[in-house]
Amino acid sequence: MTAVDNLSLEVDTGAIFGLVGPNGAGKTTTMKILAALLTPTSGRAWIAGEDVSTNPSRVRQLVGYMPDFFGVYDDLKVDEYLDFYAASYGIPVRERRMIIGDLLELVDLSHKRQAYVDSLSRGMKQRLCLARSLVHDPALLILDEPASGLDPRARVEMRELLKELKAMGKTIIISSHILPELAELCTHIGIMEAGQLVINGTNEEIVEHTRTGRILQIKVMNQADGAALILQEELGLTEMPFLNNCLDIPFSGSDEDLNRILTRMIKDGIPVISFSEGKNNLEDIFMQVTKGVVQ
Amino acid sequence: MKRLVLNPVLDKEFRSRMRTWKSPLLISLYLGTLALITLGYYWTQQQRIYYSGFGPDVGPQIYVTLTIFQLMLVSFVTPAFTAGVISGEREKQTLDLLICTRLSAISIILNKLMASIAYILLLIISSLPFFGVVYFFGGILLSELAQIFLVYLMTALTFGAVGVFCSTIFRKTQVSVVVTYVIVFFFLAGTAAITAFLVNVRPNFGGVPVIAYLNPLVALYSTFPGSFARGLPLNFAPGPSGAVGANVTSLQPWQYNFIGDGIIIVVLLFIAILLLDPVGRFSRLKRWFKRKKKVQVDSGEISKKIDTESTENYEGH
Incomplete structure (x- = not known):
């Protein structure tokens, strides 16, 4: 079985690349190849110009990897845990103390410094693992489902943390099933299905690429029938189903047409609350470009 | 080399192992078992001397019993400590995180082994006072004791x-633990x-088959002073038969x-x-072979060039 097939993509320095796809799409395999944990049967991958297969040790120094499922050494304390990994990256003792303090502050675990890892909540362990992936100050972060299994509060905390890392200028490749959050965080999106990259580009490019036409969103206080009549006359459509005084319809006209419709509604005394052009969100795009194929 | 020895893996293993109650419990059980054997043997001898006094063979007998029992304990304990060092990391889902670091596969494997062996050494060293009892009766040299401990370490x-x-x-x-115990049992x-x-099938072959020397009990037995071996079933002539010839006498079993x-x-x-290391493993070997091949090609080209130049020079002369 081929986990990832014919995948070709480039992530710019400083970009936040969101990898989206159903379970079994090949996201984790792709990430493991980039983290120098798997060798591709064919093809090459480079991180900052270093070939992942031929120079794994250099690549590992450049990459901070956080897997979707990970374990922790329960019998170590929080600072010992980070110290172990910092030492494993060859960081000198003096620097380690400072780095650990900074990282614990970043992930808001300073108060748990002397606590055993075993005693931390799931959300805290996720944050600790993120801190672990940062101990050697990597240029690229590969985060596989960093918010999976977290409660809403922990998820918000994780999102804020990722925004902070984004502000710090880290390049991040992140996978997640929570598409609205990903859309908010990422500069670039790639959608995978059955081991193949279905679509890839900046958020705007993807929206543009998947756009099938304009979407008109109208909300009125009341008189939905009156609004429907105007739209029928202006757009030549036979049915105009308002639901709870709201309407979403595909629209192929120009900006002038929009202006004319809105002016007429106001002139006819329709109490319009909102009149806007809707955009496809990431969930819509995801549903549009994927076929639900599972390997 | 310094990085290989003063390694975070070794440090973490020591810290984790000595932090739990399991370690002191195991040491206590280990020493308790040895104490029971020593005291039990001493007690039976005491019952005997009521009639005939301590025999000259009491010290050696305790020594043989203790050393064999300790070897069995080492053989039993070692798989328990080592057969889960990597698979355990894999099961805990920490192996990928470990491989992701700058630690090499050599460093991870050697330090995991060293941490386990260090703990077994601790068990062996803590058993030293029991061997003091043997000195009480006499008949054993310090060098012989050192040989025994070398056999333990090697085993x-x-x-x-x-x-x-x-x-x-x-x-x-x-699975790893079961297979390791099967292999240990085979040894x-x-x-x-x-x-x-083999000895029964080929009685006239002479000497002992090579495979016998893989048995740590044979190694242990061969370190006993000559008098101890009396009455034991196999007479191990030095030098394995077959492969090198039965008359090789330079080494002990x-x-x-x-x-x-x-x-x-x-x-x-x-x-x-x-x-x-799934990425580093064969690629490193491949790179090494490629480099070697390139060096050979380069040196071939250089020698060819030198040959051509020298021919030209010769012709020029």
């Missing part, structure tokens, strides 16, 4: 390497059975055992190191 290293190898090969710790009993079989163990340790650890 622990061999079975430890088997454990680490199985732990790298098998994904599940349970202890299987080699003896095969030896007995325990030395052959060390050579065999050394080869096994190196081979098993080498394979474990290759298998541990």
Whole structure:
């Protein structure tokens, strides 16, 4: 079985690349190849110009990897845990103390410094693992489902943390099933299905690429029938189903047409609350470009 | 080299191992078992001397009993410590995180083994006071005791390497532990059975089959002072028969055992190191071969060039 097939993509320095796809799409395999944990049967991958297969040790120094499922050494304390990994990256003792303090502050675990890892909540362990992936100050972060299994509060905390890392200028490749959050965080999106990259580009490019036409969103206080009549006359459509005084319809006209419709509604005394052009969100795009194929 | 020895893996293993209540409990159980044997034997001898006094063979007998029992304990404990060192990391889902660091596969494997062996050494060293009892009765030299401890160390290293190898090969710790114990059992009993079989099948062959020297009990037995061996079933003529010839007399059986163990340790650890890192393993070897080939090609071209130049020079003359 081929986990990832014919995948070709480039992530710019400083970009936040969101990898989206159903379970079994090949996201984790792709990430493991980039983290120098798997060798591709064919093809090459480079991180900052270093070939992942031929120079794994250099690549590992450049990459901070956080897997979707990970374990922790329960019998170590929080600072010992980070110290172990910092030492494993060859960081000198003096620097380690400072780095650990900074990282614990970043992930808001300073108060748990002397606590055993075993005693931390799931959300805290996720944050600790993120801190672990940062101990050697990597240029690229590969985060596989960093918010999976977290409660809403922990998820918000994780999102804020990722925004902070984004502000710090880290390049991040992140996978997640929570598409609205990903859309908010990422500069670039790639959608995978059955081991193949279905679509890839900046958020705007993807929206543009998947756009099938304009979407008109109208909300009125009341008189939905009156609004429907105007739209029928202006757009030549036979049915105009308002639901709870709201309407979403595909629209192929120009900006002038929009202006004319809105002016007429106001002139006819329709109490319009909102009149806007809707955009496809990431969930819509995801549903549009994927076929639900599972390997 | 410094990075290889003063390694975070070793540090973490020591810290984790000595932090729980399991370690002192195991040391207590280990020493308690040895104490029971020593005191039990001493007590039976005391009952006997009521009639006839301590015999001259009491010290050696305690020594033989203790050393054999300790070897069995080392053989039993070592797989338990080593057969889960890598598969355990895999099961805990911490192996990928470890491989992701700058630690090399060599460093991870060797330090995992060293941490386990260090703990077994602690058990062996803590048993030293029991051997003091043997000195009470006399008949044993310090050098002989040192040989015995070398046999323990080598046995622990061999079975430890088997454990680490199985732990790298098998994904599940349970499978790894079972296979390691089977292999250890083969070393202890299987080699003896095969030896007995070969000796019976070919009585005129002379000497002892090579496989007998893999048995740590043979190595242990050969370190006993000559008088101790009296009455024991096999007469181990020095030098393995067959391969090198029965008349090789330069080495003692325990030395052959060390050579065999050394080869096994190196081979098993080498394979474990290759298998541990999925990206670094063969690519590194491949790169090495490529470099070597390139160097050969380059040197070939250079020598060709030199030949051409020298021919030209010669012609120029």
